[in-house]
Amino acid sequence: xxxxxxxxxxxxxxxxxxxxxxxxxxxxxxxxxxxxxxxxxxxxxxxxxxxxxxxxxxxxxxxxxxxxxxxxxxxxxxxxxxxxxxxxxxxxxxxxxxxxxxxxxxxxxxxxxxxxxxxxxxxxxxxxxxxxxxxxxxxxxxxxxxxxxxxxxxxxxxxxxxxxxxxxxxxxxxxxxxxxxxxxxxxxxxxxxxxxxxxxxxxxxxxxxxxxxxxxxxxxxxxxxxxxxxxxxxxxxxxxxxxxxxxxxxxxxxxxxxxxxxxxxxxxxxxxxxxxxxxxxxxxxxxxxxxxxxxxxxxxxxxxxxxxxxxxxxxxxxxxxxxxxxxxxxxxxxxxxxxxxxxxxxxxxxxxxxxxxxxxxxxxxxxxxxxxxxxxxxxxxxxxxxxxxxxxxxxxxxxxxxxxxxxxxxxxxxxxxxxxxxxxxxxxxxxxxxxxxxxxxxxxxxxxxxxxxxxxxxxxxxxxxxxxxxxxxxxxxxxxxxxxxxxxxxxxxxxxxxxxxxxxxxxxxxxxxxxxxxxxxxxxxxxxxxxxxxxxxxxxxxxxx
Ligand code: ADP
Numbered sequence: 245x246x247x248x249x250x251x252x253x254x255x256x257x258x259x260x261x262x263x264x265x266x267x268x269x270x271x272x273x274x275x276x277x278x279x280x281x282x283x284x285x286x287x288x289x290x291x292x293x294x295x296x297x298x299x300x301x302x303x304x305x306x307x308x309x310x311x312x313x314x315x316x317x318x319x320x321x322x323x324x325x326x327x328x329x330x331x332x333x334x335x336x337x338x339x340x341x342x343x344x345x346x347x348x349x350x351x352x353x354x355x356x357x358x359x360x361x362x363x364x365x366x367x368x369x370x371x372x373x374x375x376x377x378x379x380x381x382x383x384x385x386x387x388x389x390x391x392x393x394x395x396x397x398x399x400x401x402x403x404x405x406x407x408x409x410x411x412x413x414x415x416x417x418x419x420x421x422x423x424x425x426x427x428x429x430x431x432x433x434x435x436x437x438x439x440x441x442x443x444x445x446x447x448x449x450x451x452x453x454x455x456x457x458x459x460x461x462x463x464x465x466x467x468x469x470x471x472x473x474x475x476x477x478x479x480x481x482x483x484x485x486x487x488x489x490x491x492x493x494x495x496x497x498x499x500x501x502x503x504x505x506x507x508x509x510x511x512x513x514x515x516x517x518x519x520x521x522x523x524x525x526x527x528x529x530x531x532x533x534x535x536x537x538x539x540x541x542x543x544x545x546x547x548x549x550x551x552x553x554x555x556x557x558x559x560x561x562x563x564x565x566x567x568x569x570x571x572x573x574x575x576x577x578x579x580x581x582x583x584x585x586x587x588x589x590x591x592x593x594x595x596x597x598x599x600x601x602x603x604x605x606x607x608x609x610x611x612x613x614x615x616x617x618x619x620x621x622x623x624x625x626x627x628x629x630x631x632x633x634x635x636x637x638x639x640x641x642x643x644x645x646x647x648x649x650x651x652x653x654x655x656x657x658x659x660x661x662x663x664x665x666x667x668x669x670x671x672x673x674x675x676x677x678x679x680x681x682x683x684x685x686x687x688x689x690x691x692x693x694x695x696x697x698x699x700x701x702x703x704x705x706x707x708x709x710x711x712x713x714x715x716x717x718x719x720x721x722x723x724x725x726x727x728x729x730x731x732x733x734x735x736x737x738x739x740x741x742x743x744x745x746x747x748x749x750x751x752x753x754x755x756x757x758x759x760x761x762x763x764x765x766x767x768x769x770x771x772x773x774x775x776x777x778x779x780x781x782x783x784x785x786x787x788x789x
Contacts, residue, residue, distance in 0.1 A: 254448035256425055257330035257416035259487040264290035267464060267490030273512055274318040275497035275504070277362045278390065282319060286487065289322060294414035295407040296327030302410070303358065303381060307332040308424060310354050312379075314340045314347075314361035314368065317474045317495040320385045320403060324360060325474070325483050329425040329444070330416050336427045337475045340364075341768035342437075344371035350429050350437055351376045353646065360385055360403060363392070364498055370396045421445040427645060428477050430574045439645035440575050442478070446639040450577045451484035453610050453639075458584045460485065460518070460545055460568070467492040467512055467540070471505060471519035472548070476769045477578040480518060480545070480570075491516075502530025513540040520548035521555060522770045525709065528558055529731070538563055545570050545582070549771045550677060550695045552702035553602045571604035571677060573663060577639035580613070580663075581605040581675050589672075602699075603676040604667075611637040613675060614660070615667055620652065627670030630678045630691070634660035666691075683774055685714035685724045692724050692753045694774075700748050701726050704741060706734035711764045711772045712755065715786050723786055725757040727777060729764055756786050 252258070263270070268287035276282050300311065311328045313335065315321040328335040336354045338347055347368065351359070356376070360383040361369050373382065381399070384391055388402045425444045429437035455462045460482075462468060468491045470482040478484070486493050494512045496505060505527050509517065524546060530536070544559060547570030559565040572578030583605030585597060592600075607613050615623045615631035623631040634652060640661050643649035651659030666678040678684065678693045685692040694712035701710035708731045714722035730736055738758040745754040765776035 253418060253421035253444065255330070255416070255418070255421060255444045256326060256447055256484065259448065259451065259484055260286075260290050260293055260326040260330060261416065263487040263490065270464070270490045270492060272319055272322065272493045272495070274495040275499055275508060276318060277316065277364055277386070277498055284319060286490070289319065289326070291412040292407065293323045293327035293330060294412045294416075295410040296323050297331035297414045297416075298410040298412075299407045300328065300331055300333060300358075305333055305357055307419075308334060310334045310336045310356045310427070312336040312338050312351055312354065312356040312359045313475065314338050314359065314365045315385055315475065316362055316364070316498045317470055317479060318362075318385075318497050319495065320360075321474050322483050322493075322495075325426070325478070326487075329447075331414075332417055332419060332423065334424045334427055334441070337478065339429070339473075339475050339768045340368060344368055346437065348372040348375040350439075352378060354427060354429075354439065357381070358383060362386075362498070363390065366392065366395060366397075373397050421448070426478060428574055438647050440477075440577075440641050441645040442577060442639075446577055447478075447481070447484055449610060450481050450579065450639040451488050453608050454481045454485045454579055455489050456608070458606070459579065459582050459608050460570075461543070462486065462489045462491050462516070464490040466516045467494055467514045469494045469496065469505075469509060469512070469514040469517040471496055471500065471517060471523050473769070477572070477574050480547070480572070480578055482518060500526075502526040502528075506530055506536060509541055510539060515540055515542045516544070517541060518545040518547075520770045521546055521551050522549075522709075522766060524555060524559075528555070529708075531563070538565060541565050543568060547571055547604075548769060550604075550699070551602075552699045553598065554699070554703040556601055557598070567601070569601065569603070569605055571675070575641045575661060575663075576611070576635065576637075579608055579639075580611050580635060581607050583674065586672060600674060603670075603674045605675065606673045607675070610639060611635055613669070615669055625669040625671055625673065627668055627674075627676075630666050630668045632681065633663045633665045633667040633675070633677075635663055636660050683713070685712070685722050687714075687717075687722055687724070687752065688720045690752070694724065696749060697724055697726055697753070697755055700745055701728055701741065704736065704744050706730055706736040707741070708734075709764050709772075711774060711777055713774055713778055713781070715756070715781075715784065717756075717786060717789065724753070724755045725759055725781075725784075725786070726755045727759045727761050727764060727781070729761060759784065 263286040270286045274282045358381040385403045391402045429439045470479040543566045545568045556567040569583040572580045697712035698710040708729045710728045712726045717723040765773040767773040
């Protein structure tokens with residue numbers, strides 16, 4: 245017997261319709277590439293998304309066709325999220341930090357028909373446009389008077405000219421909720437880029453889940469600043485959850501330095517911010533020397549790579565901002581776990597709570613996870629045993645776009661996605677990433693977590709950033725070394741840092757050496773690029789080897 249409830253497909257257009265009707269005057273503030281601050285409302289967003297949908301119809305785009313973006317976080321990018329997907333096309337957010345060759349490859353692989361880009365990226369577009377013969381329309385996300393006369397991109401139009409004259413009357417089409425809505429290529433820290441192809445259903449379910457109190461806890465009371473880019477995994481789904489909750493949205497545009505972010509937080513009374521640790525490192529670097537404090541910021545979600553415990557303490561103790569440590573992947577839309585305490589843990593001493601809060605957290609309903617050994621046998625949730633982390637759920641990929649199905653089948657025939665991470669899970673369900681499987685250091689048959697080694701170095705007051713990698717060793721296979729950058733003006737010797745490790749980890753896990761570098765290479769999403777660091781240190785030899 246079937247239930248007798250209304251059957252409505254979960255479509256992205258329903259989010260924007262809801263936003264317009266129930267919190268139409270909610271504010272969306274954007275720092276523009278032009279440098280000024282732009283303000284409008286969810287009602288404006290909805291109307292302009294419909295204008296864009298009409299423009300796509302007139303351009304002859306078919307259902308399912310891909311429309312690419314090369315853009316910062318801002319209101320026009322948000323219109324693309326709703327106008328493109330809502331009308332049944334697929335928005336393909338391209339990461340502008342990738343190499344032009346890779347961008348051209350990705351755009352051809354996705355078969356993009358239109359590219360909309362912020363003018364910051366004109367040089368990139370000039371480099372790729374001759375290589376992307378399939379793109380039939382190039383659109384600059386700017387006012388008409390900003391369109392460069394000699395752009396070098398034939399037929400370039402301004403977005404405002406393109407959609408400005410279109411009607412804002414448009415009936416969002418209804419279709420199967422499993423229809424593709426957006427796509428994102430992995431940033432390629434591991435091999436060739438591969439695309440996750442999200443659906444309306446997966447996006448809406450993820451938006452619901454992300455807003456839950458033990459997840460990102462978004463509400464109409466918040467003013468939210470997503471520093472995490474809209475060009476990578478849909479800014480962790482915040483644009484969709486924002487439309488669902490009606491929070492005020494504050495977009496940072498291209499200005500991601502500590503000073504600009506701080507000023508925006510203060511000016512727009514931001515209560516909530518989200519980003520990767522490297523961005524928050526810059527923010528703290530701006531606040532501390534100037535003795536600045538936040539007047540409204542209450543919470544920040546930090547994820548994308550391990551959040552050093554020293555950063556959690558800094559936010560909480562120095563600035564009164566709660567840190568929510570999050571873990572996820574492009575292939576998971578991206579949220580998998582978030583770290584919030586359970587009721588029974590609220591009375592624990594602060595240092596014990598801190599130990600829990602450093603973990604990547606508990607699975608969100610909708611995500612099932614387990615750890616397995618090399619034979620695929622499930623391992624215990626004791627907080628000590630580590631194994632390969634597998635996940636399953638309705639916002640986790642089944643296969644890559646035009647690519648392989650990576651799932652591992654269990655005895656019940658259910659498919660699990662192998663995350664490539666090594667983790668422990670404790671009896672309360674808190675997962676902790678030990679490492680990415682390819683970054684784990686294998687020393688004398690034992691594993692050393694590069695994240696643990698980095699976290700200790702990051703707790704030293706002189707250290708700005710730390711990256712731990714394994715170096716070949718004739719006896720132990722591999723031994724860890726730690727590459728570090730120092731804070732401006734700080735001094736530290738190799739011996740002082742190695743002494744700092746004493747008593748903080750087992751003796752055999754202490755790195756064999758410290759390498760001082762000017763910069764740690766970062767990838768396209770602000771994560772440390774250890775492959776590049778290994779290349780840079782290819783002639784390095786461990787002391788005495
Ligand atoms: P890529 O870096 O290949 O683009 P993603 O951006 O999807 O991939 O990143 C996913 C990976 O980032 C995870 O598998 C994990 O290794 C790492 N990661 C994400 N969040 C965290 C976290 N909070 N702690 C540790 N590692 C994390």
